[in-house]
Amino acid sequence: MSNVNTPPKAGGFIPRDRLWQPDALTPPYKTSVKRSPQAALLSFPTTLSEETSPVFGHSMLGDLDNDLIHNYAAAGESAIGPRIIVHGRVLDENGRGVPGALLEFWQANAGGRYRHKKESYLAALDPNFGGCGRTITAEDGSYEFRTVQPGPYPWPNGMNDWRPAHIHFSIFGHGFAQRLITQMYFEGDPHIKLCPIVGVLKSQEAVDALTAPLDMNRTVPMDSRAFKFDIVLRGQRQTYFENRKEGL
Amino acid sequence: MTQKLDYLRESPSQTAGPYVHIGCTPNFTGIDIYGGDLGTSMKTGPVQGTEITIKGTVFDGTGTPLRDAMVEIWQPDAAGLFPSANETRGTPDPNFTGWGRSPGDMSTGEFTFETVKPGAVPFPDGRMQAPHITAWIVARGINIGLHTRIYFEDEPEANAADPILSRIEHQNRIPTLLARKQDDGSYRFDVHLQGPNETIFFDI
Numbered sequence: 013m014s015n016v017n018t019p020p021k022a023g024g025f026i027p028r029d030r031l032w033q034p035d036a037l038t039p040p041y042k043t044s045v046k047r048s049p050q051a052a053l054l055s056f057p058t059t060l061s062e063e064t065s066p067v068f069g070h071s072m073l074g075d076l077d078n079d080l081i082h083n084y085a086a087a088g089e090s091a092i093g094p095r096i097i098v099h100g101r102v103l104d105e106n107g108r109g110v111p112g113a114l115l116e117f118w119q120a121n122a123g124g125r126y127r128h129k130k131e132s133y134l135a136a137l138d139p140n141f142g143g144c145g146r147t148i149t150a151e152d153g154s155y156e157f158r159t160v161q162p163g164p165y166p167w168p169n170g171m172n173d174w175r176p177a178h179i180h181f182s183i184f185g186h187g188f189a190q191r192l193i194t195q196m197y198f199e200g201d202p203h204i205k206l207c208p209i210v211g212v213l214k215s216q217e218a219v220d221a222l223t224a225p226l227d228m229n230r231t232v233p234m235d236s237r238a239f240k241f242d243i244v245l246r247g248q249r250q251t252y253f254e255n256r257k258e259g260l
Numbered sequence: 261m262t263q264k265l266d267y268l269r270e271s272p273s274q275t276a277g278p279y280v281h282i283g284c285t286p287n288f289t290g291i292d293i294y295g296g297d298l299g300t301s302m303k304t305g306p307v308q309g310t311e312i313t314i315k316g317t318v319f320d321g322t323g324t325p326l327r328d329a330m331v332e333i334w335q336p337d338a339a340g341l342f343p344s345a346n347e348t349r350g351t352p353d354p355n356f357t358g359w360g361r362s363p364g365d366m367s368t369g370e371f372t373f374e375t376v377k378p379g380a381v382p383f384p385d386g387r388m389q390a391p392h393i394t395a396w397i398v399a400r401g402i403n404i405g406l407h408t409r410i411y412f413e414d415e416p417e418a419n420a421a422d423p424i425l426s427r428i429e430h431q432n433r434i435p436t437l438l439a440r441k442q443d444d445g446s447y448r449f450d451v452h453l454q455g456p457n458e459t460i461f462f463d464i
Contacts, residue, residue, distance in 0.1 A: 024384065028463065033273055034403040041275075043401030046321035047453050051433075053463035056424055060381050061394045061409075062464050064344035066334065066359035074294065083293050105268050112345075118283025126279045128289055130328075142291045144283045180276065180283055186346065188334045189464055191405060193398050195274040209275060212403050218272045244268045 023249040024058040025189045026105055034212040041208045042169050062189035063248075068114040070148050077146050080119075080159035084142030091141035093122025093160030095236040098196070098224065101153040102183065105247030109153025113245070116182040117157065118144040124165030124177075133165050158236065164203050176203035176210065183243055190245040197223045198239060273404035280330050280398060285363040299332065299361025302375050308353045309338020310377040313446040314410065314439055317370045318397060321454030327369035329399035331451075332361045333410070335392075340379030377412070383423040390418035390425065397451060407462040410449050413438040433460050 036048035076083035081091045098117075102110040120126045120143065123135035127143050141160065149155045162177045178195045185191075197204050197219075204210050204219065213219050221244075230238035281289045285297040303311075314333075318326040336342045341352035343359075352358070353376075362371035378391045393410040411419055413435075419425050425434055436459045439447035451459045 028270065030463065032269055036403055038403060041401070041403070044275075044403060045401075046324075047326070047399065047401035048321075048403075049406065049458055049461050050454055051458055051460070053461050054424075054428065055463040056427075057384060058464055059383055059389065060342065061334070061336075061389075061392065062407075064334075064342040064346060066343065066357060067345050068298075077294065084291065103268060105270060107266065107268055116283050118279060118286075126282060127291060128279050128282055130278065142282075142286070142293055144286045144291060144293065146294070180274075180280070182276075182280075182284055188394055188396070189407075191332070191396050192271060192273060193276045193280070193405060194271050195277075212274070213272050217269075221269065221272055222274065244271045246270050247267070 023251040024063060025187055025246045025248055027055070028246060032214065032218065034214065038208075038212040040211055044212070058187070058189050063187045065184060065186050065188050065190070068112070068148060068184065073146065073148060078157035080141065080143065080145045080157065083145060085140035089140045091121065091160045092138050093141075093163075095158070096161050097156055097158055097230060097232065097236050097238040098179065098241055099154070099156035099227070099230055099238060100224075100240050100242040102149045102155065102185070102243045102245060103153055104185070104245050106250075108247075109149070109151070110185050110245055111149055111151045111153055112186075113149040113153070113155075114146065114184040115149065115155055115243075116144070116146045117159075117179050119159065119162040119179045120165055122160045122163050124163030135163070135165065161198065164201070169208055173208060174203050174206070176201040176207050181243065183245065185245040187246075187248075192243075192245060194243070195222060196239075196241045199223055199225045275400060275403055276330065276398035276405075278328050278400045280328070281363045284330055284361065288363045288366075297361070297363075299359055302357045302360045302373065303355055304357065305355035307338070307356045307376050309379070312375060312377050314373045314375065314393075314449055315370055315446055316449040316451060317368070318364075318399070318451040319453065319455075320401075323455070325369040326399050327364060327367070329369065329371075329397060330361065330363055331371045332359065332396045333373055333375070334359050334394045334396075335375065335378040336381055338376050338379050340381050342381075380418065385423070387423050388418070388421070390415055390422035395449075395451075402453075406453075407464050408451070408459055409437055409462065410439050411437050412447070413440045428460065433458075436460050
């Protein structure tokens, strides 16, 4: 049988570009020094173990899961801080939207304080702000959530290091090989270029890829500003040769 | 000049930071918004196969246990089928999720997974892989999540024939990938980020 009119099949995942992604050992970010593997990573093509992934259905989401302004607030109350919408799309390296992707996000409050017992910054907790939310992308890979803009905060690394305002993201795609955690920064934040954690990124292009621009088109007048943050997960190779043995 | 390849670049990774538990296991940190933490249980009813417990600790290069890590595992059911939307080889155990997530114990950092012994899964060339579980580790100080695999010490024949284990140059490091049966019947799988017993991590 000829394969001529058979559409290409999704193959294994495109290798992760380790020259683009941060290295494990980045001494200015001190905690990495004793937590970075030193041996070379073992590379091999993805197998079913990495090309499959758990499934998360929209039905698991609560109404306020993507509303950090209200999901921890007392009835009739809301979190304090600049009201923002964060929205964008989850895409793969081939430029296709990734539907059904679970996004989990967490952040400090508007004063730069996390709700965590190990957090020691003196900024006040907001009784109406928990600091986490989640959503699942739509058919076109789009997502959005509402929150307050987090504040920058000091952290123990150098004697006077401050994190730029940021939101953490955890993302599931369709294969466990796509699993990713990253951070979103805000356009114009002067702390971005000073931060040792941002500093693990290897190029200005990589920093830009994590910096969300103000998106006036998506603001809600007299309510919320908006920032747009697209996320790119690894893509899959397309192949006609579904029966070809992929040896090492 | 040529046309441009218009592929996108994968978003750069950043550390999960010290507060990953707020985002991924909020109930563990006392924030009850979702009614429970995802990945706490891998079983939604009676499961097929052999039920097992895997415990372990993530250690840094000084031998200090990490207490701010998050470990996730992903595996097939006892028959080797994944509870994944793209599993085409058969119907997986409906009571098994295949995915677990642990924030570790609050004081010791030890993680625990109650799961089933995974069935074998083929390699892309058709050879069978030894039973294994995919593990992914993130924490403060880890710039990009670390992939590794949990194989089983009590599967010596399957391990010897495994397409990946058999091609590892430093065969003396393979024990870092083996879960060991303990006296209480559970398996132990410690992760060493650095040092003489550094776990083999995968670029996968």
